[in-house]
Amino acid sequence: MNKLDFAPRGFSQTEFEQRTIRAQQMMHGAQLDALLLTTEPNFRYFTGFKSQFWESPTRPWFTIVPLTGKPIAVVPEIGRVGLENSWLDDVRTWPSPRPEDDGVTLLADTLSSVAGRFGRVGALLGPESHLRMPVANFERVRQLLGKTEVVDASGLMTALRQVKSAEEIAKIHTMCQIASDAFEHLPNLLRAGDSERVNTQRMRIDLFERGADSAPYLMAASGPGGYDNIIMGPTDRVLTAGDVMVIDTGTIYDGYFCDFDRNFAFGHADDLTRRAYDVLYQATDAGIAASKPGATTSDVCNAMWAILEAGGALSNDVGRMGHGLGMQLTEQPSITPTDGTVLIPGMVMTIEPAMTFAPGRQMVHEENIVITEDGAKLLTRRAPVDIPIID
């Protein structure tokens, strides 16, 4: 069994009250009567409702945050018991699936009833958002709302969620420690002669034995001296001497992700591999050091890229070198040359330098940090200084 102190499950009611109040403050600033939320993380953020049932795409679920008072749930009948056991007082249901009116009129009526002050409802329509409801139904809701406008509130939700509470950080820290334990044990489980898939499933089982809840992302990639992608595996490719394999995991504890990776060499590592590993290790250090309150994501990006470029990087095909982390595997902001988001205490980020260091040979390192008044604090335990060799 594990010796970790696991963060307690669930949240205090204060947590949800404070999230709601912060949202309502921002809504006043944005002149919004209500926020309409349709995706699992946003729904859970305000209700605490945590269910795997979101895996079923059949039924839409809605939370409305009004300008005053508690959030209102507008959900399929199957969700009534779960929501009635939440901190909410107002749970409205309809029998779903009902294709001819799958919550549309109930949602429009509820929005209308709270949209009297500014005549504006915020929905998430902007960058990195999607609406988890049929577009035709969204258009119908807009019609039914008449003069009440539906405007984009994606920036508001990003600002709200990107600063994590102490309770949220504790969950992410727990998950990062479970996965750090698993990665440090992994050399005992990896074997040349087995496939990426078989090796990865050993880590999956180990993660659960250590207390992880689920592992929606457990990616592996390998190749001689490096890999040519970081999103397609694990495959049936069999590991042999000279291979480098990366395993990257987005594993969940109580609804919060870690997201980091580790690299392993099979049999031996050539000089180019060792050098790439060292450059990426240094770039990660530089990214962590640059992640101070008041610095921007672009500062962090530039600090890493300077080291990668000096170290012989040919390119970066990932599109960024880190991102926000929390209820989603990836959240805003992005660590890119142009993102420019100012780092604030409470933000949880991945530091993820990547480079192609020879044709067809990529390497990626990744750690998870939280921004504090004193700079970055590691949530993961740092990768080994030298690439582990699997005999």
Next chain:
Amino acid sequence: MNKLDFAPRGFSQTEFEQRTIRAQQMMHGAQLDALLLTTEPNFRYFTGFKSQFWESPTRPWFTIVPLTGKPIAVVPEIGRVGLENSWLDDVRTWPSPRPEDDGVTLLADTLSSVAGRFGRVGALLGPESHLRMPVANFERVRQLLGKTEVVDASGLMTALRQVKSAEEIAKIHTMCQIASDAFEHLPNLLRAGDSERVNTQRMRIDLFERGADSAPYLMAASGPGGYDNIIMGPTDRVLTAGDVMVIDTGTIYDGYFCDFDRNFAFGHADDLTRRAYDVLYQATDAGIAASKPGATTSDVCNAMWAILEAGGALSNDVGRMGHGLGMQLTEQPSITPTDGTVLIPGMVMTIEPAMTFAPGRQMVHEENIVITEDGAKLLTRRAPVDIPIID
């Protein structure tokens, strides 16, 4: 190790060619120049691209099926290698994330280039669909397309995907057999005195040891003589004598789900529990027997409900008694009194009668079938005739 014959991984190129040709036939009928697809299952259906990276909601991914020729991928740069190794010839990429133009102009240009014949592009806007891209970007694409209309094609995609190929059915069958093995072994792993969560994690690990790839849905619920919901657990509730627990699993083998459940009684089962179990068992039999080509989902629903009602059902709060199954945990059609979809050979369905048989006491049974010319064929191995007792 397992004695199952596992279906081979991946698909023949013929499979993708036939899917594309079937789609193009339907597109001619609907006068569509192109289909625009944004979600993981639809993207995978035409490209074969299978990646856990969809867990990251940051970047949009697009597949376009033109009226002639192979599908075209319009994807973030990070997906280039994976797509270039697919059967597609035309892979267009942009560096993502790029909030100011995250694939919008590239997508619009590509759609415009194939939308000359009818001036109509089909996107999924209707029942049970959602667009996995920001609404603001979708509206911008519509603007850029000028006179080319974007219309709903969700019915077309439903019709296409709901009839499974032999290769698809083999994968679902494999997954159903793995989970049947796991459920039959489960009485050896379940223990009173442990929580729903701990008991469920034992099954999770067992599923992986038997060859499942991932388990996005592994739900448990319990209570004295029945449970009051089927979507909120597993929780830290500790099992004690007199409890009934259901475990419902949507587990994946090579990208295809099973979705079925089993019920267990701890210590003993009272008469009401045994009777409910028996009624649900009979209703399941009736649902399977009614699932013949030419019958409708409503016929199947009525066949089950007649038995549940005669057996003392107070209500059904699930909203339906089964659904399609495949790349998604739940797919169209729904088994409801009004759905009315005609069953066709190749459709894979869950048969899922549920009832509240006493206040706060629900029970749900579930099996998976494929419709054949000769009627329903079970993909799962049938539940035990009597509720298993865990000592």
